[in-house]
Each structure stands twice: as structure tokens, then as C-alpha cells.
Amino acid sequence: MNGILIFFIFIALGCVGYALFRYARRPVEESGTDFRLREENGQVRIEYRGDPFTGDVAVGLAGDGPEKKFAVRTIRLKLEAPLTSVTGWTKSDWYEIERRLYERYPEAEIIWSEPVAALFDE
Numbered sequence: 001m002n003g004i005l006i007f008f009i010f011i012a013l014g015c016v017g018y019a020l021f022r023y024a025r026r027p028v029e030e031s032g033t034d035f036r037l038r039e040e041n042g043q044v045r046i047e048y049r050g051d052p053f054t055g056d057v058a059v060g061l062a063g064d065g066p067e068k069k070f071a072v073r074t075i076r077l078k079l080e081a082p083l084t085s086v087t088g089w090t091k092s093d094w095y096e097i098e099r100r101l102y103e104r105y106p107e108a109e110i111i112w113s114e115p116v117a118a119l120f121d122e
Contacts, residue, residue, distance in 0.1 A: 035100050044075060048097050049089075052080040062107040072105040078113040094119060 036047040039057075046053040060073035077097075079086065086093075098110050112120060 035097070037100065037104065044101075046077070046097065046101075049093070051085050053077050053097070054080055071107045073107060074109050074111060075101060075105065076111045076113065077116070079116055083115060091119060 034047070034049070038045045042057050044055040044057055046055065055075045055077040057072050058074040058076075059070055061068050062071035062073065063069055094112075094116065101108065101110055111117075
């Protein structure tokens with residue numbers, strides 16, 4: 001009886017060891033590509049690649065006829081970090097932020113404040 005108990009303990013320890021091994025070897029997401037979105041008090045706070053953004057959210061009616069609903073209509077985004085912190089970013093980085101916001105707020109119009117807005121006017 002003791003032999004069976006010891007056998008199952010070793011099996012359990014093997015499973016735990018294997019799980020820890022798999023956890024340690026999991027692919028690590030690049031720290032430069034993380035995206036965090038937090039909503040609070042009519043604002044969105046975004047952190048992308050370590051740089052903070054804030055956005056004022058305007059809610060309005062979306063849809064036609066009986067399908068009308070309240071939805072986020074406009075998001076005005078502003079870079080909170082110094083402009084030098086985004087040196088080296090490409091347009092695809094800015095479009096990635098917009099893509100992530102459109103996933104969450106499909107009816108929203110995203111308006112960037114200066115100097116970021118100049119990138120989209122070209």
C-alpha cells in the first residue's frame with residue numbers, strides 16, 4: 001500500500017515539475033509591443049510600448065431606427081510622454097494603437113492631438 005502511495009506522489013511531483021518546465025519555457029512577449037487599455041471617468045488611458053496616452057471619450061447615439069444605441073463616438077488621444085520617447089516609431093505603430101481601439105470601439109472616430117496628428121495629414 002505504501003508503495004502505491006509513493007508511486008502516485010512521484011507521478012504528481014513529475015506533473016508539477018513538467019508544468020513548471022513548460023511555464024519557464026513559454027514564449028515571452030516583447031516588452032516593446034505590449035498594449036494596455038484602461039477606462040475611467042470618461043477617459044481612456046493607454047500604454048503602448050511603455051508610452052502613456054490619454055483620451056477623452058464622447059458618447060453618442062449610433063445606428064438607425066430601432067437599432068439605435070449609445071456608443072463611443074469620438075476619442076481624442078493625446079501623447080502624455082515627451083515626443084522624444086516615440087522617436088523611431090513608424091506609422092504602423094500608430095495604426096496598431098488605432099486598430100486596437102477600433103476593436104473595442106468600432107463606431108468611434110479617433111482624433112489625435114498635435115504633433116501626432118501631423119503624421120496622419122501627409
